[in-house]
Amino acid sequence: MTTIGLALGSGGAKGFAHVGVLRALEEHGVRVGVISGSSMGGLVAAFYATGMQPAFMEQLATTLRRRHWIDFTVPKMGMVSGDRVRTMVALLTRQLAIEQANIPLAIVATDLLNRRKVVFKSGSIADAVRASVSIPGVFVPVVHDGGVLVDGGVLDRVPVEVTRELGADKVIAVDVSTNTLPQPPTSLVDVFFQSLDLMQEQVYAGVRQSADVTIVPDVSAVGISQFGKAKIAIEAGYEAALQKINDIDDMLQTVKTLRNG
Secondary structure (H helix, E strand, C coil), rough: CCCCCECCCCCCCHHHHHHHHHHHHHHHCCCCEEEEEHHHHHHHHHHHCCCHHHCCCCCCCCHHHHHHCCCEEECCCCCCCHHHHEEEEHHCCCEHHHHHHHEEEEEECCCCCCCCEEEEEEEEEHHHHHHHCCCCCCCCCCEEECEEEEEEHCCHHHHHHHHHHHCCCEEEEEECCCCCCCCCCHHHHHHHHHHHHHHHHHHHHHHHHHCCEECCCCCCCCCCCCHHHHHHHHHHHHHHHHHHHHHHHHHHHHHHHHHHH
16 A cells, blocks of 8 residues: 655745645545644644644634734744743644654754754654744744754755655655745745745755655745735645645556556
8 A cells, every 4th residue: 555645844824725735635535644744834744643634723723813822032042932832732732742643743843053954753742843833033942952943944844755754655745835926024934934935945946846746835825924814825725735636646546557567
């Protein structure tokens, strides 16, 4: 049996598109066998791997308010302490460890001190997500195992190879950072991510090609910090995934033919 892996990329509020992608895959019977994510992709991956259904994720995305997950602090290494988002993730994932997830899960962060990618494949899901979503300058970094951890998207925007390392035979990548119509930045988060995307674009053109199928939702109408536009992002992800369903079916049929041949 072919193991399908899903690699969910970073992108702030644009990452709500991942929820729509999951809904479309489930509707068409595409079974995700392993999943990984960076930043917002890591958050959605953690929820899905612990059994949360896309419909409930959509409900959360459209009802939760900023006060539920943002806790401002005196700025030093970040404006947001991150305790509240960690508590929320712990509650919603039932305080599970990564190795207790329903399907194999990996969450990606970046170690500033040691200049390397950190891939969480064990330990607290809430701690891993808290590290992975730590946008530099916005969230206080996480000190962990001799390193200083920030957003996973800094070094691995769409963790395709991480997904293969989990055991995926075929990888579906979801890249929400590509803007077809970039909007003027309206916040510190927008400035950071748009600058990062610009620096990374040539590198990630190759990463997208390394996936077996790549889904790129048109989330140009959603700013990176516009969490109130979750519904728009979710529908964009759903529509983009539907457009790739035939490619996914063809990929699976090719594998089946090769194995039977």
